[in-house]
Amino acid sequence: MTTVGVVCGGVGAARFLRALTGVHPVERTVGVVNTGDDTVMHGLAISPDIDTIVYTLAEAIDPARGWGLSDETWRAMEALSRYTSVRPAGSAAAPTWFNLGDQDLATHFYRTARRAEGATLTEVTAEIAAAWGVQQRLLPMTDHRVTTMVSLRDEGIEVPFQEYFVQRRHSVPVGAVRFDGADRASLTDHARMALTDSDVVVIAPSNPLVSIAPVRSLPGVDAVLSARRDTVVAISPIIGGAALKGPADRMLLELGHEASVVGVARLYAAIAGTLVIDPIDASLATAVEATGMRVVVTPSIMSTPAIGHELARRTLAAARR
Ligand code: FO1
Numbered sequence: 001m002t003t004v005g006v007v008c009g010g011v012g013a014a015r016f017l018r019a020l021t022g023v024h025p026v027e028r029t030v031g032v033v034n035t036g037d038d039t040v041m042h043g044l045a046i047s048p049d050i051d052t053i054v055y056t057l058a059e060a061i062d063p064a065r066g067w068g069l070s071d072e073t074w075r076a077m078e079a080l081s082r083y084t085s086v087r088p089a090g091s092a093a094a095p096t097w098f099n100l101g102d103q104d105l106a107t108h109f110y111r112t113a114r115r116a117e118g119a120t121l122t123e124v125t126a127e128i129a130a131a132w133g134v135q136q137r138l139l140p141m142t143d144h145r146v147t148t149m150v151s152l153r154d155e156g157i158e159v160p161f162q163e164y165f166v167q168r169r170h171s172v173p174v175g176a177v178r179f180d181g182a183d184r185a186s187l188t189d190h191a192r193m194a195l196t197d198s199d200v201v202v203i204a205p206s207n208p209l210v211s212i213a214p215v216r217s218l219p220g221v222d223a224v225l226s227a228r229r230d231t232v233v234a235i236s237p238i239i240g241g242a243a244l245k246g247p248a249d250r251m252l253l254e255l256g257h258e259a260s261v262v263g264v265a266r267l268y269a270a271i272a273g274t275l276v277i278d279p280i281d282a283s284l285a286t287a288v289e290a291t292g293m294r295v296v297v298t299p300s301i302m303s304t305p306a307i308g309h310e311l312a313r314r315t316l317a318a319a320r321r
Contacts, residue, residue: 002199004316005194005198005200006204007202007203007206007212008032009206009211010052010053013033013204015205015302016204017057019311021136022309023309024316029136029137032139032191032215033140035047035049035121035140035214036148037049037165039098042095043112044100044105044108045111045115046100049211050125050138051067051104051128053138054107054129054132054134055132057129058132068104077099080096081096097167098162098166110128111128125138126138137190144184145181146179146181146182146185148177148214149179151176152168152174153172173250173254174247174250175254177255182214186219196224199320200233200319200320201228202233202319203234203235208237216271222270225271226271229273230319231320232272236265237264239280239281239300260284268293273319274293275293275296276296276298277297278298279298294318
């Protein structure tokens, strides 16, 4: 039976992994997850993409937000705002712009405590996934610290990803993106094996520039993928020129790419043999093929389980050809 490795960002990857559950054994699925979004808030280690995937696969995600837990309460955040009025100038204590729900906090407490005991992020992630009954293997891309840094064009400063994405609601123009620490980091051995030994590698429909690119920034990842390019299938997160969620379309334009499946294909052509695109983009299939990628056209907005299952099935079939 085929093993599938999935290169993952957050929401799009989580939904694809959930869809994959319907057509492929969970114990033969492994996700290699972006950790460039990871942050520390109130001293707590937060891994948003890992948690989004765990909560989604556990059917515990808030479906409207796409992050955090459903039926969440926010008492701790409300209590925290009491301290913002007494916080001295220059203090960064009690930030309230990054919302941590009362139940979600337990995950960050656990991750932080285990990290302090010396556990690696890989080990803690396996424990958190097990606690939520998630059977897929979920691997952080690295156990090193890699931080996605975003240059803000108008402000002329560079900030960590969450200060762009959440604090500024990803509504300001981006001038550049870089992955701090990537040159000194490495894929974990488990993550490397997932990318080399899986029969099929899927690049999930995640933002190519800030979700997939951090994984690619680790030494050797592009070489591993390009060496097996025929069995690597990417799913375009851009549909009809727009991202379903988040700033991928604007970011592509701001960073000099085309906000279309052709722009996505140019980013992936060296590492993936096939691009899965939605029927809405069928007229661009020839332009995608001109980048050297094969094209699979199938509905890729996972609005029903049936559409998700068909997307997953067609994606796997594309790599097995
Ligand atoms: N996204 C938001 O838009 N606002 C938030 O306050 C927020 C808090 C948050 C807390 C924990 C967590 O795991 C994710 C959270 N996210 C929030 C989502 C996160 O910023 C993004 O989804 C990813 O980093 C992008 O993939």
